[in-house]
Amino acid sequence: MDKTYLKRFEIIKVANYDEMSKLAALTIKDVINLKPNAILGLATGSSPVGTYKELIKMCNNKDISFKDVSTYNLDEYCNLELNHPQSYYTFMYENLFNYVDINKNNVYIPSSQGNDLKKNCQDYNEALEKIAVDLQLLGIGANGHIGFNEPNTPFNKSTWIVKLTKNTREANKRFFENDINLVPKYSITMGIKNILKAKKILLLISGESKRDALVRLLSGEVSTKFPASALNLHSNVTVIVDEAAAKLIKN
Ligand code: F6R
DSSP states (O other): OEEEEETTEEEEEESSHHHHHHHHHHHHHHHHHHOTTOEEEEOOSSTTHHHHHHHHHHHHTTSOOOTTOEEEESEEESSSOTTSTTSHHHHHHHHTGGGSOOOGGGEEOOOOOSSOHHHHHHHHHHHHHTOOOSEEEEOOOTTOOBTTBOTTOOTTOOSEEEEOOHHHHHHHGGGTTTOGGGSOSEEEEOOHHHHHTSSEEEEEEOSGGGHHHHHHHTTOOOOTTSGGGGGGGOSOEEEEEEHHHHTTSOO
């Protein structure tokens, strides 16, 4: 493991995805053990799957308990049934919640169900405003999105409905029979303002496809053109990167 500090970020370089996942899970374990009723902000996608596997192991071994933990997810696709195999609701239950001792009443995932999505955004925002996330887990899109806040999203946005870019839908078609037409065009997502409210942010960056995003993240640029650059405005961000993603950075 190789630690460096760049700008405001703590960057931890690890060999591969598995090491990234183990370290991320240990970081979350520390948060939960220090504060059993911790509030976690959670992500979906490939980046956190290994972390969730590690957390499940820890829970089975009684090293941690989710009994009093609450979770708030970043986002959910629009126009998918709640129980669709690719909804983020399904993802979270299949990758974590079904296998840990979390109280399902403490699970919050933005809802894209019903006819009034603006109201859903407001409700989620109101819930987020009442709490402070202790640790927000993030992945990053190749285009720099965090949550589904695509390039040119103002940093002061709260939960909102976003039109997904073509390249995000391309990147995610792997979950939809490789057919971009099956990938939803819209998503409900926490805004960058909500994300930045977390006490600590843990960003996972793995694999070749994220190399350019990592370079840009560390460039010092702070611009809505690259949403993850908003993390420069936060004072407690740890980035775990694997070697495949870190190929183009020096240290
Ligand atoms: C997921 C999310 C997205 C993903 C990003 C990276 O809840 O908000 O920002 O973290 O698209 O996805 P993966 O990890 O699949 O490369």
